[in-house]
Amino acid sequence: MTLAAPLPTDDADRYLIAQIRSGQLHAWKQLIDRYHGRLAAFARSRLGSTGESDDVVQEAFVGFLTSLPHFDEARSLETYLFSILRYKIGEYLARRKRAPEAFGFDPDELAHGVEATESDTPSRAAARRELSRRQEQLLVVILRRLIDELVERQKLEEIQMIELLFYVGLRNKDVAARMGRDEKAVAGVKFRALARLREYVDEIREREGAAAALDDVPLSEDATIARIWREHRLTCPKRSTLGSALLGLLDDPWQRFIESHLETVGCLMCRANRDDLAQPAAAAADAGTQDRIFQSSVGFLSKTGG
Ligand SMILES: [Zn+2]
The missing domain is CATH 1.20.1280 (Monooxygenase)
Structure with missing residues (x-):
């Protein structure tokens, strides 16, 4: 059993990326199918089950395609996708904050766990050394x-x-x-x-x-x-380890560690994986969304091919 497993990009992902770079549509569809569930769960945890959360996930996939020439395979593909999504959610929340009355609540209230301490207060920013x-x-x-x-x-x-x-x-x-x-x-x-x-x-x-x-x-x-x-x-932990924890299959110290990582640390990326794994029914419902994302993003694929 290991930790920090999402690093680096594994062979299957590397192969998929190579195919996408050469403009293969089925590879792009496969990447969407593989990662959509966890990204959608992440977006829902920040924005709720709304059309907006579908939109930011779609924007994140398009963002991945347009940044593909710069993707460094020494990085984890999953972490990279989450970081693009996090950025898109930030953009979306900033837009919404400019017109808060239209939505009736403060988007900052959605943050929790480690994520809640993430934004720099002035004193924190002053103390922070690059x-x-x-x-x-x-x-x-x-x-x-x-x-x-x-x-x-x-x-x-x-x-x-x-x-x-x-x-x-x-x-x-x-x-x-x-x-x-x-x-x-x-x-x-x-x-x-x-x-x-x-x-x-x-x-x-x-x-x-x-x-x-x-x-x-x-x-x-x-x-x-x-x-x-x-x-x-x-x-x-690895996604497969999260799956085992969900089924209660791990030994006690591992089970407790993962519980703490999810609940006390509040790791949003692992929570998104857990939520995705915990809701197999959502996967079927997602198929239509995944098709839509594919259709709407595929135009960007040809632009990256050259
Ligand atoms: Zn985590």
């Missing part, structure tokens, strides 16, 4: 390594704590309360995690020189860590 691309890549490498090591040792409870501490930004005592654990135990896990991260940084410094190390990176700065965690989906 990392260089290289620093950010190194941060991803060491965080991923820490998580991989813990998965290998089956330390799911520690991963759950680390996720709540670093990603959600909860305090030790809140993590302890949520997990029914001693506050000292949480402090110990945090201490050991930070010590491991520093060891990795030291290794990198030895191997690649001082310039490569992360001396300036604020490991405790919540906004930056949370953004990187979400963008790189450091602790997102």
Whole structure:
């Protein structure tokens, strides 16, 4: 069992993308069928079951086609599609905010979990330090390594704590309360995690020189860590693992970890996958929508072919 599985684009997706790039219509239809359900579930979680949520999903698929020449296959296709959709939803909400009386509610109220802390308040924006691309890549490498090591040792409870501490930004005592654990135990896990991260940084410094190390990176700065965690989906389970959790087939520490990732962390991408998997009936109803998306987007495919 592994985490962070949506990275990188797998062979099946890579093959599909190659076919789409050469203008093959059936491949484009296949990609829509494969990803529509989870994207639609994501849009519904933000916008409700409305025509608007169908529209933004359609815009996201068109957005994918028009950006296809720039798609980097080192990235996860699923995460890339979610990020386009997130952008389209943001655009839509900004449009709607300009005329809020027409809709009668504040779109910000729809946000929840980690997503609710995502927008920068002025003080957060002031505190936020932009990392260089290289620093950010190194941060991803060491965080991923820490998580991989813990998965290998089956330390799911520690991963759950680390996720709540670093990603959600909860305090030790809140993590302890949520997990029914001693506050000292949480402090110990945090201490050991930070010590491991520093060891990795030291290794990198030895191997690649001082310039490569992360001396300036604020490991405790919540906004930056949370953004990187979400963008790189450091602790997102595979879709198949979410499916097993839904059926209650996983061992207890995994089941609890996934529950926490979905409910406490409130990962919208995994929730969308879960909702999509939980509603097989919706798939049949989606077939018509998928056809419409195909028909309305296929014109953009030929434009990317040349
Ligand atoms: Zn997730």
